[in-house]
Amino acid sequence: MTFPLNKSHIKNSINKLQQEMLFAEIEQGLPLVSEPYFAIAQQISTPSDPVTEQQVINTIDAWQQQGLIRRFGLVVRHRKLGYNANAMVVWNIDSAKVDLIAQQLSQEPIVTLCYRRPRVLPHWPYNLFCMIHGKNREQVLAQLEDICKKYDLSHIDKNVLFSTIAYKQQGARYAVTSSHNNEQEN
Amino acid sequence: MDISSVIASKLTQQLINAYQRGFPLCSRPFLQLANEFNTTEQTVIDCLNQLKQTGILSRLGPVFDHKRAGSSTLAAISVKENKIDEIANLVNEFEQVNHNYAREHKYNLWFVVTGANRIAVYQTIKEIEQATQHEVLVLPMEKSYYIDLSFDVSFNQHQKAS
Numbered sequence: 001m002t003f004p005l006n007k008s009h010i011k012n013s014i015n016k017l018q019q020e021m022l023f024a025e026i027e028q029g030l031p032l033v034s035e036p037y038f039a040i041a042q043q044i045s046t047p048s049d050p051v052t053e054q055q056v057i058n059t060i061d062a063w064q065q066q067g068l069i070r071r072f073g074l075v076v077r078h079r080k081l082g083y084n085a086n087a088m089v090v091w092n093i094d095s096a097k098v099d100l101i102a103q104q105l106s107q108e109p110i111v112t113l114c115y116r117r118p119r120v121l122p123h124w125p126y127n128l129f130c131m132i133h134g135k136n137r138e139q140v141l142a143q144l145e146d147i148c149k150k151y152d153l154s155h156i157d158k159n160v161l162f163s164t165i166a167y168k169q170q171g172a173r174y175a176v177t178s179s180h181n182n183e184q185e186n
Numbered sequence: 187m188d189i190s191s192v193i194a195s196k197l198t199q200q201l202i203n204a205y206q207r208g209f210p211l212c213s214r215p216f217l218q219l220a221n222e223f224n225t226t227e228q229t230v231i232d233c234l235n236q237l238k239q240t241g242i243l244s245r246l247g248p249v250f251d252h253k254r255a256g257s258s259t260l261a262a263i264s265v266k267e268n269k270i271d272e273i274a275n276l277v278n279e280f281e282q283v284n285h286n287y288a289r290e291h292k293y294n295l296w297f298v299v300t301g302a303n304r305i306a307v308y309q310t311i312k313e314i315e316q317a318t319q320h321e322v323l324v325l326p327m328e329k330s331y332y333i334d335l336s337f338d339v340s341f342n343q344h345q346k347a348s
Contacts, residue, residue, distance in 0.1 A: 029248070034239070035214060053213060063248070069248040072211075074246055075245050076339075088289060111222065112333070114333075115328075116329040124293070161291045164289065166287055
């Protein structure tokens with residue numbers, strides 16, 4: 001794992017090993033206690049390298065400012081809130097046009113993610129992916145049709161893959177290196 | 187406490203709508219939220235615990251930039267319908283898999299594999315192929331145009347929990 005942080009970036013920064021420990025702690029979620037950053041500081045402190053609450057806060061703050069952390073807050077499972085329709089819309093778009101269309105799709109509030117990925121021919125012809133979340137299938141399809149009309153995309157080969165079962169939905173675990181680690185988040 | 191009453195709670199809705207991002211970085215963040223929403227620190231903590239217990243809250247913490255935090259890829263398997271639960275469970279056993287969904291397509295099982303780096307991710311894919319005895323379609327991200335995994339939740343309709 002590469003951390004963009006080095007000691008010159010923040011005042012009183014913690015050492016690299018403790019940064020990795022902090023990363024691993026917070027990716028599991030903050031403890032729901034009155035002073036969560038203090039609790040984490042205690043977790044990653046060693047007798048020779050004590051870590052203060054303020055150092056934990058400063059490090060998370062720096063990670064946010066550097067973009068390593070995209071957002072910091074409640075990570076909710078939208079299905080539980082009634083957002084049952086989760087559609088992955090995949091498009092087969094001419095390479096010359098893919099950037100423009102991707103930017104158009106990204107403008108739409110219901111599109112929560114838009115990525116270009118490689119085609120894997122002959123199995124998989126689609127090179128642009130976007131996610132749309134809605135309360136039901138009809139709503140998502142109607143909104144998708146509106147978008148296609150708006151940007152004149154109806155002629156483009158696409159496919160809508162609704163999800164039917166969520167077998168797993170949890171935060172990424174970059175800190176894990178072994179597949180034999182059975183620690184579970186949920 | 188059942189899920190619909192948790193969702194119906196005003197504090198739940200306030201927390202979800204206001205703090206999917208920008209969670210306070212201060213000594214007592216729950217107290218700060220409590221002051222903002224006119225309640226007590228303990229009430230906020232209790233509310234978050236209920237959200238966690240009902241499964242609405244996955245966690246309170248960071249969403250990392252996948253590219254910068256490590257490596258990841260989208261992957262898919264084409265499975266016979268009557269085998270999908272079995273194969274999905276095999277895939278779930280890998281802790282490096284963080285999302286795993288059944289979807290309506292010939293490729294009907296879709297998951298995300300994460301790792302410290304690209305080599306680790308491809309090693310895991312190989313292990314998944316061995317464990318499931320299925321070939322994995324690997325679709326790494328080439329370019330990100332947009333990502334915002336927080337989104338406005340509208341609570342004004344009847345909520346049907348899944």
